[in-house]
Amino acid sequence: MREIYLDNAATTPMSPKVINVITDEMKNDFGNASSTYELGRKARNVIDKARHQIAESINAKDGEIIFTSGGSESNNTAIFGTAYSRKNSGKKIITTKIEHPSVLNPMKRLEQEGYNIVYLDVDETGHISLDQLKKELTPDTILVSTMAVNNEVGSIMPLKEIGELVKDSNAYFHVDNVQGMGTIDIDVKAMHIDLLSVSAHKINGPKFLGFLYENADINITNLVLGGEQETKRRAGTENVPGIAGFGEAVKELSEIGHESLQEKYAHFQDIILKTLDDNDIDYEINGGYGAGYSHHVLNLWLKGVSTTSMQTNLDLNGYAVSGGSACTAGSLEPSHVLIACFGTDSPRINESIRISFGRYNTEEEIKSFAQELVKIAKRIQSKNK
Numbered sequence: 001m002r003e004i005y006l007d008n009a010a011t012t013p014m015s016p017k018v019i020n021v022i023t024d025e026m027k028n029d030f031g032n033a034s035s036t037y038e039l040g041r042k043a044r045n046v047i048d049k050a051r052h053q054i055a056e057s058i059n060a061k062d063g064e065i066i067f068t069s070g071g072s073e074s075n076n077t078a079i080f081g082t083a084y085s086r087k088n089s090g091k092k093i094i095t096t097k098i099e100h101p102s103v104l105n106p107m108k109r110l111e112q113e114g115y116n117i118v119y120l121d122v123d124e125t126g127h128i129s130l131d132q133l134k135k136e137l138t139p140d141t142i143l144v145s146t147m148a149v150n151n152e153v154g155s156i157m158p159l160k161e162i163g164e165l166v167k168d169s170n171a172y173f174h175v176d177n178v179q180g181m182g183t184i185d186i187d188v189k190a191m192h193i194d195l196l197s198v199s200a201h202k203i204n205g206p207k208f209l210g211f212l213y214e215n216a217d218i219n220i221t222n223l224v225l226g227g228e229q230e231t232k233r234r235a236g237t238e239n240v241p242g243i244a245g246f247g248e249a250v251k252e253l254s255e256i257g258h259e260s261l262q263e264k265y266a267h268f269q270d271i272i273l274k275t276l277d278d279n280d281i282d283y284e285i286n287g288g289y290g291a292g293y294s295h296h297v298l299n300l301w302l303k304g305v306s307t308t309s310m311q312t313n314l315d316l317n318g319y320a321v322s323g324g325s326a327c328t329a330g331s332l333e334p335s336h337v338l339i340a341c342f343g344t345d346s347p348r349i350n351e352s353i354r355i356s357f358g359r360y361n362t363e364e365e366i367k368s369f370a371q372e373l374v375k376i377a378k379r380i381q382s383k384n385k
Contacts, residue, residue: 004365007322008202008358009151009179009297015204015252015359018245022206025241033238034229043240050247054211057250058196059187066212066230067243071178071199072102073223074212075145077234078174078195079106081220082143083115089170090140096120096128096157097340098150103176104336107145116140122340126155126287134165141171148180152337152354153287154297156184163192172218178202178210182253183262183294194218200242204359205249209242256359265295265357268366272298272355275370281377286338286352298355299338301348302377304384310353313376319369322354 005013025046031039033047048062055062068074083093095107097119107117118136120128128146137144144166146157159175166173174195177186181198188196196213200206214220214233226235269289276283286299302310307323314321323335334349342348355369 003318003320004361004369005320006355006357006361006365006369007320008361009354009356010322011201011207012204012358013360014201014206014245015249017252018205018248021248022241022245025244029240029244031240033240034227043238046240046244047238050243050250053247053254054198054250057186057254058213059189060213061216063231064188064213064216066214066234067238067246068210068212068234069208070201070210071100071176071197074197074199074210075100075102075174075176076106077212077223078197078214078220079103079110079143079145080223082172082174082195083110085219085221086142086172090142092116092118092138092141093143093145094118094120094133094136094141094171095145096122096147098122098126098152098155098337099145099147100151100176100178103145103147120146122155124341125292126150126153126337126341127292128157130158130161130165133162137165137169137171139170141169143174144171145174145176147176147178148186149177149183149294150287150297150337151179152297152335153299153341154293154295155287156180156292156294159186159191159193167192172220179294179297181250183258183296185258188213188215195220200246200249203249203253205246206242209239209246211246261359262295267363268357268361269295269298271363271366272300272370272373275367275374276300276377279374279378281374282381283377284348286341286348296357298357299352300355301352302373303347303351303381305351305377305380307350307352309380310373310376314353314372317372319372322356323352 029042031043033043051062051065055065111117149156172194175193176197178199182203194215198211200209224235282303284301286301338349
């Protein structure tokens with residue numbers, strides 16, 4: 001049975017070109033990039049090339065890119081690094097209720113250490129209120145941390161507007177861009193972003209690799225201590241083959257363009273929604289559709305159909321979708337994002353699935369999936385009547 005993968009917000013299949021680049025580097029450039037002889041210099045050149053490709057993609061300087069083990073480390077470094085380096089300037093941090101666990105859990109730790117963490121509300125569309133942010137942005141605020149694109153409902157945060165508010169304050173502006181890389185346009189200078197986190201495996205690159213953009217005008221405390229790699233900002237021997245693959249993944253995205261991908265994914269959404277409508281399936285979209293959303297995520301409330309039942313039935317028929325964030329998949333707790341949007345009593349939190357598209361999905365796959373979704377929903381919803 002052929003597996004149709006529709007959980008690209010969790011991870012993506014590696015690009016064949018990325019695999020080739022990594023394989024070639026593993027064979028040919030095994031040197032330590034900190035070494036001064038030729039093998040080391042070759043490895044350093046590989047890293048420098050990838051760093052430049054990545055910096056260019058977000059309008060940063062090469063020296064502002066720090067390679068990390070992934071989005072979680074980048075988020076942790078941005079949050080703890082800011083908190084500890086700026087604690088004498090204030091102990092207030094602003095974030096939102098729908099952040100990824102790699103943001104929310106560091107915030108919980110900082111609360112235990114005496115920091116004042118403010119969690120901004122979101123409405124049913126998954127967006128924050130700029131008025132609430134403006135009200136909470138006080139002189140003792142040292143950090144504002146928000147995701148670019150929500151990983152469960154696809155809502156795009158108003159980064160430029162947030163950046164305009166934060167730039168005139170005492171706070172640094174951190175963006176978790178793990179879901180935004182390749183789906184929306186990011187310009188760290190125009191958006192006044194001080195810190196930005198990205199993970200390679202979300203853009204058809206290798207797992208366990210990411211980067212943190214750190215504005216050259218700021219200075220935060222290191223999270224990983226040891227040697228003097230990454231200009232003394234992140235210790236540990238660099239993963240040269242992985243970094244080369246990361247650079248290739250970013251290059252491919254730049255060549256494709258996020259606009260063409262969004263157009264493709266919007267078409268996929270239309271196919272699914274039209275199929276549901278044509279078959280009188282009782283459903284609603286969680287979050288929304290159109291402007292203000294990334295089309296790579298479609299979160300559906302299929303009324304009366306439990307998340308577990310739908311996932312199980314789809315899995316048995318060869319379709320992989322999610323009930324929420326992959327990072328909380330092992331938990332029995334309902335989605336904190338849907339709770340923030342709709343409240344704890346809403347049936348949506350136990351009757352929703354997340355469908356997320358990727359570069360390698362085809363129209364044929366989406367049509368097949370939509371028909372299977374209808375078949376399962378019809379069978380279960382008819383029993384509930």
